[in-house]
Amino acid sequence: MSDFLTIQGRVHHFDLRPGTARVPIVFVNSLGTDLRIWDRVIAALPAEWTVLTYDKSGHGLSQGGARTMEEFASDLAALMEANSLEGAMVCGVSVGGMIAQALAASRSDLVAGLVLCNTAHRIGTPESWEERIAALDTTGLEAMADGIIERWFSPTFRRDHPQATAGYRMMLARTPLAGYRAVCAAIRDADLTEATQRLTCPTLCVAGTDDRATPPDLVQALSQLIPTAGFTCYDNVGHLPCIEAPDRLARDIQTHMAALP
Numbered sequence: 479m480s481d482f483l484t485i486q487g488r489v490h491h492f493d494l495r496p497g498t499a500r501v502p503i504v505f506v507n508s509l510g511t512d513l514r515i516w517d518r519v520i521a522a523l524p525a526e527w528t529v530l531t532y533d534k535s536g537h538g539l540s541q542g543g544a545r546t547m548e549e550f551a552s553d554l555a556a557l558m559e560a561n562s563l564e565g566a567m568v569c570g571v572s573v574g575g576m577i578a579q580a581l582a583a584s585r586s587d588l589v590a591g592l593v594l595c596n597t598a599h600r601i602g603t604p605e606s607w608e609e610r611i612a613a614l615d616t617t618g619l620e621a622m623a624d625g626i627i628e629r630w631f632s633p634t635f636r637r638d639h640p641q642a643t644a645g646y647r648m649m650l651a652r653t654p655l656a657g658y659r660a661v662c663a664a665i666r667d668a669d670l671t672e673a674t675q676r677l678t679c680p681t682l683c684v685a686g687t688d689d690r691a692t693p694p695d696l697v698q699a700l701s702q703l704i705p706t707a708g709f710t711c712y713d714n715v716g717h718l719p720c721i722e723a724p725d726r727l728a729r730d731i732q733t734h735m736a737a738l739p
């Protein structure tokens with residue numbers, strides 16, 4: 479059920495679907511999206527799984543204010559603790575995958591396994607994020623939305639799903655500017671290389687051949703940093719497999735979950 483919790487003085491929006499399975503799963507969304515991007519994945523998962531989704535600070539219905547990747551990770555830790563979720567599978571996409579890595583590095587008690595979709599230990603360059611922040615300040619998000627959507631979705635998805643493409647474009651363009659800007663700055667400043675190479679939990683890294691934001695080579699490099707990680711790449715899928723390939727992602731999550739010790 480959708481609910482709200484104040485964490486470090488900021489109201490956070492989350493949705494908890496309680497279940498009886500041993501290991502809960504927690505989903506972490508990307509820049510410019512909210513918890514709805516996971517709906518089709520969750521619909522394809524077993525009904526007995528406990529599932530937590532949430533809007534990170536400054537996105538969806540959550541209040542802004544977090545600044546660093548560590549703060550975004552500690553928001554998630556507090557939300558999991560408040561819901562008595564420990565030893566969870568944490569599945570994050572893009573910056574959500576960075577938050578998941580930072581959480582696993584700092585709070586291994588909360589994380590039994592990881593699914594890292596279309597993410598990396600370092601995304602882009604500080605200069606590229608500075609350019610994006612400058613463009614945001616000059617033109618705003620609406621003017622940048624078409625270019626961002628082309629990085630998010632494969633040409634096939636955009637051709638075959640024009641309504642969904644338009645809908646997710648609205649989700650992006652309606653993201654509060656300050657919240658979007660803060661996440662860009664957190665990505666600019668985050669280098670998780672050292673923290674991530676110390677991870678020891680079972681990890682699945684997922685890439686898409688048509689991902690123009692975190693291409694397969696980058697996601698594969700992430701998987702090679704983590705001794706316990708596997709790697710898979712989805713054909714004709716872009717940056718958001720939770721939207722373009724929800725059934726395949728749900729299957730891979732279940733296989734990964736089943737292999738947990």
Ligand SMILES: O=C(O)CC1=CCC(=O)O1
Nearest residue numbers: 508509572573626629691
């Ligand atoms: O908006 C993009 O370019 C894609 C992206 C980078 C980090 C993230 O979360 O999304």
